[in-house]
Amino acid sequence: MSKLIYVLNGPNLNLLGKREPEIYGSETLADVEARVRRKAATLGLEIEFFQSNYEGAIVEKIHEARERAAGILINPAAYTHTSVAILDALNAFDGAVVELHISNVHQREAFRHHSYVSARADAVMAGFGTLGYELALEHFK
Ligand code: DQA
Numbered sequence: 001m002s003k004l005i006y007v008l009n010g011p012n013l014n015l016l017g018k019r020e021p022e023i024y025g026s027e028t029l030a031d032v033e034a035r036v037r038r039k040a041a042t043l044g045l046e047i048e049f050f051q052s053n054y055e056g057a058i059v060e061k062i063h064e065a066r067e068r069a070a071g072i073l074i075n076p077a078a079y080t081h082t083s084v085a086i087l088d089a090l091n092a093f094d095g096a097v098v099e100l101h102i103s104n105v106h107q108r109e110a111f112r113h114h115s116y117v118s119a120r121a122d123a124v125m126a127g128f129g130t131l132g133y134e135l136a137l138e139h140f141k
Contacts, residue, residue: 002046003070005140007036007133008061009051010077016102016130024102027130039134043141055079055086062089071096071140073133080105080115090120098136101126 009029012019017028033049040047048069050061058079065072072093079086080101090097097120104127105112118124123139125132 002044003140004046004048004068005040005071005073005137006048006050006061006065006069007033008058008072008074008076009049010058010075010079011053013075013077014051014053025129032130032133035130036133036137039137043137045137045140055083059085059089062086062093065095066093069093069095071098073098073100073136073140074117075100075102075133076115076117080117081111083116087116087120090117096140097121098139099124100132100136102129102132103127 013029016024016032017026029051036049037047052058052061058076062072072090072095074097076083076086076099080099099115099117099121106126125136128135
C-alpha cells in the first residue's frame with residue numbers, strides 16, 4: 001500500500017503566481033499540485049493536497065492526518081511565524097513532518113526568521129522556489 005502524505009498550505013498561497021511573483025515565482029498552486037502529484041506517483045506516495053487561509057482549518061486538517069497520513073509536508077506561510085496552535089497540532093501527529101518555504105525566509109525580514117513549526121519539523125526546506133515541494137517529497141519515500 002502506498003504511503004499517504006498530506007501537503008498543507010497556509011494563508012495567501014491560493015494567490016501563488018499572482019502574489020509577489022518576484023519572491024514566489026509565477027507558478028500557481030494548481031501547477032504546484034500537479035507537479036507534486038506527478039512526482040509522488042514516481043515515489044509511490046499518495047497525496048492529499050490542501051490550502052486554507054484559516055488557522056483552525058489547518059489545525060483540523062492536521063488532526064485528520066493523525067488517523068490517515070504517514071507524513072505531512074507543510075508550508076504554513078505567515079502562520080509559521082505566529083502559530084502555537086499549528087505547532088501543538090503537529091506535536092500531536094506521530095509521522096514525519098517537513099516544513100517548506102518557497103522563499104529563503106532567512107534572507108528576508110527579521111520577523112520571518114523565527115518559525116514555531118521548526119520545533120517539530122524533522123526537516124526544513126527554504127529558498128528552492130516551488131521546486132522545493134517536489135524535492136521535499138523525497139524525505140517521505
Ligand atoms: C512563505 C514565507 C512566509 O514568511 C510567508 O508569510 C509566506 C510564504 C514561503 O513559502 O516562502 O506566506 O512560507
